[in-house]
Amino acid sequence: MERLPITVRRKRNLVIRAGIIQAIRLFFTERAFLEVETPIRIPAPAPETHIDAIPSDGWFLQTSPELCMKRMLAAGYDKIFQLSKCFRHRERGSRHLPEFTMLEWYHAGIDYGRLMNECEDLFLFISQFLGAGDTISYQNKTISLEKPWRRLSVSDAFKRYSPMPLDTALADDRFDEIMVSNIEPGMNGDRPVFLFDYPVSLGSLARTKQCDPTVAERFEIYAGGLELANAFSELTDASEQRKRFEKEREYRANLGKIAYPAPDKFLRDLDYMPESAGIALGVDRLVMLYADSETIDEVVAFSPEEL
Amino acid sequence: MYSASDLRKNLKIQIDGEPYVVTDFQFVKPGKGQALYRCKLKNMITGSQFERTFRSVDTFQPADLQDKRMQYLYPEGNKYCFMDMESYEQVYLTEDQVGDALSYMIDNLEVDILFFGDRPLGITLPNFVDLVVTQADPWVKGDTATGDYKPAVLETGYQVQVPPFVVEGEKIRIDTRTGQYVTRVKD
Numbered sequence: 001m002e003r004l005p006i007t008v009r010r011k012r013n014l015v016i017r018a019g020i021i022q023a024i025r026l027f028f029t030e031r032a033f034l035e036v037e038t039p040i041r042i043p044a045p046a047p048e049t050h051i052d053a054i055p056s057d058g059w060f061l062q063t064s065p066e067l068c069m070k071r072m073l074a075a076g077y078d079k080i081f082q083l084s085k086c087f088r089h090r091e092r093g094s095r096h097l098p099e100f101t102m103l104e105w106y107h108a109g110i111d112y113g114r115l116m117n118e119c120e121d122l123f124l125f126i127s128q129f130l131g132a133g134d135t136i137s138y139q140n141k142t143i144s145l146e147k148p149w150r151r152l153s154v155s156d157a158f159k160r161y162s163p164m165p166l167d168t169a170l171a172d173d174r175f176d177e178i179m180v181s182n183i184e185p186g187m188n189g190d191r192p193v194f195l196f197d198y199p200v201s202l203g204s205l206a207r208t209k210q211c212d213p214t215v216a217e218r219f220e221i222y223a224g225g226l227e228l229a230n231a232f233s234e235l236t237d238a239s240e241q242r243k244r245f246e247k248e249r250e251y252r253a254n255l256g257k258i259a260y261p262a263p264d265k266f267l268r269d270l271d272y273m274p275e276s277a278g279i280a281l282g283v284d285r286l287v288m289l290y291a292d293s294e295t296i297d298e299v300v301a302f303s304p305e306e307l
Numbered sequence: 308m309y310s311a312s313d314l315r316k317n318l319k320i321q322i323d324g325e326p327y328v329v330t331d332f333q334f335v336k337p338g339k340g341q342a343l344y345r346c347k348l349k350n351m352i353t354g355s356q357f358e359r360t361f362r363s364v365d366t367f368q369p370a371d372l373q374d375k376r377m378q379y380l381y382p383e384g385n386k387y388c389f390m391d392m393e394s395y396e397q398v399y400l401t402e403d404q405v406g407d408a409l410s411y412m413i414d415n416l417e418v419d420i421l422f423f424g425d426r427p428l429g430i431t432l433p434n435f436v437d438l439v440v441t442q443a444d445p446w447v448k449g450d451t452a453t454g455d456y457k458p459a460v461l462e463t464g465y466q467v468q469v470p471p472f473v474v475e476g477e478k479i480r481i482d483t484r485t486g487q488y489v490t491r492v493k494d
Contacts, residue, residue: 050341090312091342093334176340177360202339220338230338255364280338 001140006298013291013299016130020287021083023129024103027122033079033105038068040085044263048204049251052089053260054098060260061087064280066205067266069106070234074272081105083283094295095226095285098304103286106278112217112233115277116194119221119229120147123192130290138224138292143190150193157195161186170199187222194219204244206232207275221281224289231279238270309369311361314344319351319370326351326370326423335360351428374419374431379412387412389420389427398427410465411436411483432483437492438462439478446472456488 004012025035045053045060046067053060062068065082072080086102107115123145127134136143158166161182169175187193196219200208203216217233235241245267249259287299297303309320318329331347342363349356351370361367377389377398386399387409398420405412408430412418419431443459456468461481469488473479480489 048339050336050339091334091336093336096334096336173362173364176337177343177362179337179340180335180343180345181360227337282338 010298013287013293014301016291017283017287017299019130020126020290021283023126024081024083024122024283026129027125028081028105031079033081033107034077036069036072036077036080036082037084038062038065038072038082040087042068044261044266046205046263046266047245047248047252047260049248049255052257054087054089063088064102065104066278066280067263069104069278070273070276071266071269073106073108073234073274073276074269078108078274079106092304094297095288097284097296097300100296101283103281103283104278106234106276108274108276110277111275112196112219112231112277115231115233115279116149116151116196116219117147119194119231119279119281120145120149123223126286126290132290136224136289136292138226138289139294141188141190141224143192143223143289145192150189150191152193152195153197154195154199155197157183157186166199170201175202184222184225184227188225192221192223192228194221196220201247203232204248205235205241207235207237226285226289227282228285228289229279229281231277234273234276234278236270236273236275238267241270242267308366311342311344311363311365314346314361319372320348321368321370322348325353326372326428330356351423352426371424372428373422375422377418377420379414379416379418381414389418392417400427400430404429406430408432408483410463410486411438411481412463413438434483435480435489436483437478437480438465440469440473440475443469443473443475446474 040062041056041059042062043059045063051063053063064086065084069080069082082104084102085099087099089098091098124134127136127145134145136145155166162169162178163182169178197215198218200214200216203218206216206218209215209217219231220227221229253259284296284299288296291299293299314329314332316329316332320327327348327350329346330349333345334342335345336342344361345358346361347356347358375391377391380388380390385402387405388397388399390397404427411432416436417433420427421429421431438461440459441462444457454471457471458466459469459473460466467481467486467488469479473491478492478494480492481487482489
């Protein structure tokens with residue numbers, strides 16, 4: 001395929017980006033979701049071992065609007081969505097920007113299985129809105145968005161693609177390395193994939209399966225080899241959430257990372273949160289997919305280096 | 308000790324006792340997972356390449372590399388002998404290791420030899436070397452026709468373009484970084 005000069009390509013991508021954001025808003029408002037905006041600068045980010053917040057005058061820039069949006073679920077808002085900037089310290093690569101755009105939506109009364117259906121519908125809606133039918137062409141591969149997408153459990157993915165069993169990978173702290181080196185390349189087929197049912201240690205904000213407390217009801221979406229979204233049936237048990245946060249805090253301390261203030265108001269409100277499912281989707285990555293971009297730089301108006 | 312966040316192209320590290328240079332490098336990170344650094348590494352001795360993914364907690368040793376000022380003595384078969392001017396120690400570099408520097412190497416030329424421990428790996432030339440012209444077309448005085456450069460052969464066998472007034476037997480200065488004529492040199 002003949003490549004256009006970079007600036008023309010960027011403009012084309014930004015037009016696609018604007019279309020995707022319009023489509024997202026239409027999709028959710030048609031389904032009676034309320035669009036909300038929660039504060040970007042917060043006092044207490046959720047403690048996560050491998051996600052670091054950027055400090056902001058004594059508080060922090062959000063790494064995700066999750067805690068605020070769950071507080072809204074607790075306050076009686078049942079179907080909410082948000083498009084917001086999130087900030088993650090020292091995350092820069094061909095698919096990472098320290099400042100990026102996240103779409104998060106939360107739906108009270110459903111679980112992660114129903115949420116998967118909502119995702120399939122959203123991608124199809126966007127594709128049709130862009131006039132691209134049901135397929136996406138990404139890096140010389142054709143991806144069909146037709147339902148149902150592929151569904152693969154983490155344990156099956158390890159059996160199929162990993163050089164070592166899941167338990168060993170977790171014990172040796174090589175889960176992420178194997179995901180990136182062995183499993184992600186397998187997520188580059190002719191349909192998007194839901195990779196689901198992660199070990200509970202890797203889903204600190206997720207509810208565990210009733211039949212198996214070692215497994216969290218968590219899934220991720222992969223398409224074209226790109227990691228696009230992370231979703232849970234949400235944990236609503238405040239005392240369990242406290243324990244999980246403690247663990248994360250401990251892991252962070254062991255890695256010499258700073259401790260964040262405890263998100264007390266979130267933990268207090270959690271008791272009032274209904275059973276829900278929620279998801280965080282990287283909008284820039286979504287644009288990369290629909291615009292057939294190899295790097296995230298090409299789908300934003302300015303990368304940090306261009307400022 | 309380097310940590311994974313120090314990784315970048317051209318960084319030289321030591322793995323299993325051998326020196327490697329990072330030829331390519333990519334930051335990857337699953338959303339909830341740890342930062343990983345995928346590197347392409349080239350062995351500075353054997354030239355062989357491989358890929359490895361490092362985790363953010365991994366650390367590595369900087370490669371034990373040093374430049375030593377040495378003097379070129381003579382060729383021996385397909386090797387080249389250099390001497391440390393203080394200790395009089397001699398080392399040999401292979402034709403591969405010397406590479407393009409051969410074009411500029413004259414007796415007693417002072418160069419920097421890159422060592423890994425006590426193994427010589429490669430050579431850095433001075434920016435300028437003065438070499439004698441052994442072959443060039445003569446300059447006819449009064450020939451004002453053109454200022455075009457002409458080919459000349461130097462004492463090392465190296466061929467270079469020189470101004471028309473340069474004659475055989477003259478010494479000229481070459482920029483080793485570009486391989487080009489700089490000026491005539493008076494002895």
